[in-house]
Amino acid sequence: MSAWDIIVSEAPRFFTWWNLKFLVEALGNTLIASVLGCALGYALGFALAALRLPQLVPFAPLRALCVLWVEIFRRIPFLVLLLLVFFLSQFAGLEAPLWSVAVAAVAIRMSALAAENVRAGLESVRPTQWEAALTMNLRPWTVLGRIVLPQAWRVILPPSIAHVLSMVKETSLVSQIGFIEITFAAKMLTQRGFSALLTYGTALVLYFLVGWALASLGRWAERRLTTRATAPSPAAPRAASPLPAP
Amino acid sequence: MTLQYGQIWQYLPDFLMGALVALWIAAVAFAGGLVIGLFGAAVLSYGPWPARAAVGAYVRFFTWTPQLVQIFFLFFALPEVGIILSPVTAVLIGMTLNAGAYLTEIERAGFASVPQAELDAADCMGFSRLQIVWYVIAPHVIRALYPALSNHYIIMTLGTSMAAIFGVEELTGRALNANAISFRSVEIFSVVALIYIALTIIASTLLWLVGRWMFRIRAKVF
Numbered sequence: 001m002s003a004w005d006i007i008v009s010e011a012p013r014f015f016t017w018w019n020l021k022f023l024v025e026a027l028g029n030t031l032i033a034s035v036l037g038c039a040l041g042y043a044l045g046f047a048l049a050a051l052r053l054p055q056l057v058p059f060a061p062l063r064a065l066c067v068l069w070v071e072i073f074r075r076i077p078f079l080v081l082l083l084l085v086f087f088l089s090q091f092a093g094l095e096a097p098l099w100s101v102a103v104a105a106v107a108i109r110m111s112a113l114a115a116e117n118v119r120a121g122l123e124s125v126r127p128t129q130w131e132a133a134l135t136m137n138l139r140p141w142t143v144l145g146r147i148v149l150p151q152a153w154r155v156i157l158p159p160s161i162a163h164v165l166s167m168v169k170e171t172s173l174v175s176q177i178g179f180i181e182i183t184f185a186a187k188m189l190t191q192r193g194f195s196a197l198l199t200y201g202t203a204l205v206l207y208f209l210v211g212w213a214l215a216s217l218g219r220w221a222e223r224r225l226t227t228r229a230t231a232p233s234p235a236a237p238r239a240a241s242p243l244p245a246p
Numbered sequence: 247m248t249l250q251y252g253q254i255w256q257y258l259p260d261f262l263m264g265a266l267v268a269l270w271i272a273a274v275a276f277a278g279g280l281v282i283g284l285f286g287a288a289v290l291s292y293g294p295w296p297a298r299a300a301v302g303a304y305v306r307f308f309t310w311t312p313q314l315v316q317i318f319f320l321f322f323a324l325p326e327v328g329i330i331l332s333p334v335t336a337v338l339i340g341m342t343l344n345a346g347a348y349l350t351e352i353e354r355a356g357f358a359s360v361p362q363a364e365l366d367a368a369d370c371m372g373f374s375r376l377q378i379v380w381y382v383i384a385p386h387v388i389r390a391l392y393p394a395l396s397n398h399y400i401i402m403t404l405g406t407s408m409a410a411i412f413g414v415e416e417l418t419g420r421a422l423n424a425n426a427i428s429f430r431s432v433e434i435f436s437v438v439a440l441i442y443i444a445l446t447i448i449a450s451t452l453l454w455l456v457g458r459w460m461f462r463i464r465a466k467v468f
Contacts, residue, residue, distance in 0.1 A: 003327045075400075075443040077407035080418055080435055087431035165310070172312035176411060183315055196322035204311050204319060211310025 003197055010195045014202075019189065026185035027206055033102045033174065033181060034167040040103065041110020041167075042118075042160065048111060049118035055130055056140045066115070073112035078170045081105050086177050098179040105174070106167050113163055121156035122148060154225045161218035168210055182206050254433050257424045261438060264417035265445050271416060272403040275338055279345025279402075280395075286350030291357045301350065308347030314408050316340045321412055333412040345402060352394045359390035385461075392463050396453035400446050407442075417441060 048066045051057050073081070082105040089096040089104075096104075125148045133143040175184035186203035190196045289301045308316065317340035320331060331339065360383050368382045410419035421438040425431050457463040 006326055072443060075404070075446045076439045077404040077418065077442055079407045079410070080421075080439050080442060084432070084435040084439055087435060091432045169312035172314045173408065175314075183312070183318070186315070186318070190322060195326055196319075197326055200315060200319040200323050203315050204307075207311040207315060208307060211306075215306075215310065 006195050006197055007201075010198055014189075014194050014198050022189075023182070023185055023202065023206065026180055026182045027210075029099070029179065030168060030171050030181040031210070033099060033179070034106060034164060034171050037103045037106025037171075038110050038114075038160075038164050038167050040107035042114045044107060044111035045114025045116075046118050048115035049122060050144060052115075052119060053122065053144070055134065056144065070112045070115045073108055074116075078105070078109055079173050079176065081109055082173060082177065098174075098177060101177060102171065102174040102179045102181075106171060109170065110163065110167055113166075114160070117159050117163065118152075118156055121152035124155045125151045157225060158218060158222045161214055161221060165211055165214040165218075168214070169207070172207075249433055250430060251433050251437075253428055254424065254430050254437060257420070257428075257434070258437070260420050260424070261417060261441055264415065264420040265441055267414075267416040268403055268406040268409075268418075269445070269449070271334075271338065271341070271406045271409060271414070272399060275341035275345050276399050276402055278338075278342035279349045282342070282346025283349025283353045286346065287353035287357055290350065290354050305347045305350050308344050309351070313340060313344045313405060314411065316344060317408070317412065333409070333414050337406075337409040337412055337414055341402065341405065344405075345398070348398060349395070352398065353387075353391060355394070356387040356391035360386045388461050389463055392457045392461055396450070396457065399453065400450055403446060403449060404442065417445075 048069060052063050052066045054063070057063055076084075082101070085105045085108070086101050089101055122144075129147055129151070130143060133147050134140065138146070171181055172183040174181055175187060178184065180188075182203050186199040189199040286301045286305065289297045293301070317336055320340050321333065321336040324331060364382050364386075365378065368378045373381065406416055407418040409416050410422055413419065415423070417438060421434050425434050428434070
């Protein structure tokens, strides 16, 4: 049978109310895990990037620790990181629900990517801004919040939306520990006897739609941020290889 | 319960061989992706619109969907239409197509980095087409692309870990096997994580040195 025949003959049996509900719930789980993980990861990544600023932290070992955190978690494959978090939570005797393991793994991974992105944003603000504000006796954290971040925001935001997309894709690996997101749902439906062409095909379409939505959002944000910029922004330094996920 | 690292040292040589398999898979898929990317970037830059639209759709599809699900599709769905792939083949094809999409985007940016003035100057000085490619285009493109390409190779080396899900015995696959025998999960996966870190740092350093000596690139790799 050709692929088309299989799809046509199985589609009425596959696209039932219950299967669709199951897939939509799985899509919701994918989005919740990746968005929540990204939010936590960005909070952590922001802290890591801020603690790397010599203006804020006049203590080199702490700055070095932040660099170490970023370098370590950039270089561990997400699958290995996920399994490590999973087994560590068992080892520590936590009865952690699967979604929290997923969110924790995404957050740790994201923190390393976010820290690089935020750092690139913070470095895109001219150092004279820091010097002027510090000379005027503003406290360093006030300078960061009131002067540097509002300018760095335009550099930080566009890549962060791409990061959410890459985390949506990374969460497909969470199917390996049994969290019911799109990939796991497709796997379950395949095991219930539906054609893998349909189940994985549907999963790919769902991911594609999410990717489309996020890419459109990213383009919109970028356009808005660049048209509203009044002063020409200084050339942003490239983030040192942010290692996004394929 | 305590950590027992003593019990897993015996697996270390096996893991290191697995790391070589990971590098090998990444290298093969990267080479394939480079060729697809070159072709795709050429089409996007100079092709007619139907070809551009097709390449654009290919790039979007493969960059917006997870590599894991793409390989699942190749591995589980294609047998239904009579195409049966071995795990390694499915992973290699999936990773190559995925890399091809990303490298198309990267290489297109490289093509755009050649200044028209230099091409005109070379033309005036009577360079042959081959000389233009070799002396004018190649240095620009290589210099513009090298950091992004080496970065992508590292990403792909990390990406090979998902081959374990299909039963390929690379580093993560061997870790899963060792875990099934010894149940020393935390110890095994922490050691494997360290191997990945060491592997990518070594690979980054080598790529940086090659870039420095062969193409005089001073880009940051770390």
